[in-house]
Amino acid sequence: MNLKLFVLFSAAVLAWVLFAKVYMLLYYWGVLVAAVAFLNSRKKYLLQPYKWVNLVFFVYMLLIVWERTRHSTFAELPELLMNDAEHLFFALVISLLIAMVLATTTRLVFNNTTIAITAVIFNAVGLVNEVFQNLLAGRPLFIFIPDSQKDLRMNVLGTAIFIVVAWLLQRKKHLPTTTNA
Numbered sequence: 001m002n003l004k005l006f007v008l009f010s011a012a013v014l015a016w017v018l019f020a021k022v023y024m025l026l027y028y029w030g031v032l033v034a035a036v037a038f039l040n041s042r043k044k045y046l047l048q049p050y051k052w053v054n055l056v057f058f059v060y061m062l063l064i065v066w067e068r069t070r071h072s073t074f075a076e077l078p079e080l081l082m083n084d085a086e087h088l089f090f091a092l093v094i095s096l097l098i099a100m101v102l103a104t105t106t107r108l109v110f111n112n113t114t115i116a117i118t119a120v121i122f123n124a125v126g127l128v129n130e131v132f133q134n135l136l137a138g139r140p141l142f143i144f145i146p147d148s149q150k151d152l153r154m155n156v157l158g159t160a161i162f163i164v165v166a167w168l169l170q171r172k173k174h175l176p177t178t179t180n181a
Contacts, residue, residue, distance in 0.1 A: 091158020
């Protein structure tokens with residue numbers, strides 16, 4: 001998916017968010033669209049399979065908006081599994097986003113250090129996300145409800161999966177490994 005299609009489809013998702021009146025999604029939508037637009041302005045990003053990566057980011061946006069705006073619910077176990085999958089996908093996608101930003105804006109190459117830096121940054125972002133949700137809900141900022149605690153644990157699990165996948169892709173040379181600008 002090229003940037004023009006990403007922006008066009010993202011505009012449709014924005015209309016969906018506004019129509020559904022789930023305004024907290026506007027923050028996430030804005031950050032993801034800005035990040036993808038920024039990445040698409042980087043030459044090193046465009047040397048990667050960026051259309052597939054853009055598609056991954058869009059599918060993530062679409063699934064999150066569907067999940068957060070749907071009115072129907074499933075049985076308890078499928079709901080729990082969907083929530084867990086959402087957080088694992090969040091970990092993988094945001095870690096990918098961070099890794100792509102690092103790879104396209106710094107002289108870092110994909111190695112164990114870069115993968116570790118990505119994992120640390122992601123978990124910091126995950127923690128800030130939970131604090132932000134507390135802020136929006138009017139809860140104390142650093143006292144996490146059980147659901148937030150579970151989300152943080154899922155972030156750690158998702159990060160572990162990202163580390164393994166990134167390491168395997170890096171070994172197979174499917175991630176950027178040069179410092180060429």
